[in-house]
Amino acid sequence: MAQPLLKLAQTPIPGQQPTRQQQVLAVKGLYKHYKSQQPVLSDINFNLYAGEFVAVIGRSGAGKSTLLHVLNGTIPSSSGELLHYRQEGDILDIARLTPRQMRRWRAQCGMIFQDFCLVPRLDVLTNVLLGRLSHTSTFKSFFKIFTDSDRARAIELLQWLNILPHALQRAENLSGGQMQRVAICRVLMQNPKILLADEPVASLDPKNTRRIMDALQSVAERNIAVVVNLHSVELVKEYCSRVIGIAQGQIIFDNHPSLLTDGILHRLYGDEKEQLH
Numbered sequence: 001m002a003q004p005l006l007k008l009a010q011t012p013i014p015g016q017q018p019t020r021q022q023q024v025l026a027v028k029g030l031y032k033h034y035k036s037q038q039p040v041l042s043d044i045n046f047n048l049y050a051g052e053f054v055a056v057i058g059r060s061g062a063g064k065s066t067l068l069h070v071l072n073g074t075i076p077s078s079s080g081e082l083l084h085y086r087q088e089g090d091i092l093d094i095a096r097l098t099p100r101q102m103r104r105w106r107a108q109c110g111m112i113f114q115d116f117c118l119v120p121r122l123d124v125l126t127n128v129l130l131g132r133l134s135h136t137s138t139f140k141s142f143f144k145i146f147t148d149s150d151r152a153r154a155i156e157l158l159q160w161l162n163i164l165p166h167a168l169q170r171a172e173n174l175s176g177g178q179m180q181r182v183a184i185c186r187v188l189m190q191n192p193k194i195l196l197a198d199e200p201v202a203s204l205d206p207k208n209t210r211r212i213m214d215a216l217q218s219v220a221e222r223n224i225a226v227v228v229n230l231h232s233v234e235l236v237k238e239y240c241s242r243v244i245g246i247a248q249g250q251i252i253f254d255n256h257p258s259l260l261t262d263g264i265l266h267r268l269y270g271d272e273k274e275q276l277h
């Protein structure tokens with residue numbers, strides 16, 4: 001059956017600038033130190049706009065995962081500003097949120113983690129419904145009481161990502177690609193403005209890789225800002241509207257993927273550049 005919402009990837013026109021729409025985030029002078037003196041992220045500055053599909057690239061240890069976790073609030077920044085431009089017109093300073101506001105921010109800025117964080121023994125449908133936790137009272141969520149419209153939405157999402165036949169199957173019995181699709185459905189249940197995905201196609205076969213990239217591109221087309229860590233420059237060039245290149249915790253490139261040159265790739269990856277695909 002045709003999937004009307006799951007559009008095929010569109011190859012970007014070389015030199016095309018990403019469509020700049022409503023700004024959703026501003027990152028200003030952001031630093032992150034873990035215990036060592038050396039910052040893992042150093043003076044990070046960028047704005048994020050609704051509907052962008054942004055790849056974050058760089059060699060292993062460059063700070064890509066740390067950046068996504070800081071954006072999502074699961075890791076606090078050491079200094080700098082992280083401002084969310086809300087649809088209501090006001091600005092939310094992420095560093096100054098109360099724990100309750102932070103939970104709400106994490107719903108607005110949904111994240112798919114590398115290990116998917118599904119509940120293995122629960123069925124797929126319930127895992128997707130758990131995405132509504134941020135919108136449901138603790139009492140209701142404890143007893144897994146979800147509304148009919150929550151269920152209808154979850155089913156619609158599962159159908160959209162072609163995984164409805166597995167709705168009643170335990171999450172632990174799914175393949176990696178299927179788990180990734182369930183994780184995307186779950187995060188979309190939060191109605192996020194921003195979707196972050198930490199290496200969403202790592203260890204997936206080519207067919208599932210395309211499925212996931214198609215799905216994420218389609219999410220961006222729904223006017224959600226999508227930010228993903230990727231290791232494949234080929235995928236970045238095929239799918240993304242913007243690429244942020246990080247080397248040793250600093251942004252050294254932020255532009256359309258078609259403008260990535262061999263020189264920039266060499267600065268980003270050094271000798272590993274030859275192994276890129």
Ligand SMILES: Nc1ncnc2c1ncn2[C@@H]1O[C@H](COP(=O)(O)OP(=O)(O)OP(=O)(O)O)[C@@H](O)[C@H]1O
Pocket residue numbers: 034035040058059060061062063064065066067
């Ligand atoms: N919790 C932590 N405590 C201390 N150091 C950490 C912690 N998490 C990450 N680091 C260090 O921060 C640096 C950046 O790590 P990060 O995981 O952000 O890089 P990455 O670019 O995502 O790498 P990869 O592509 O391998 O996932 C690394 O040197 C890593 O060892």
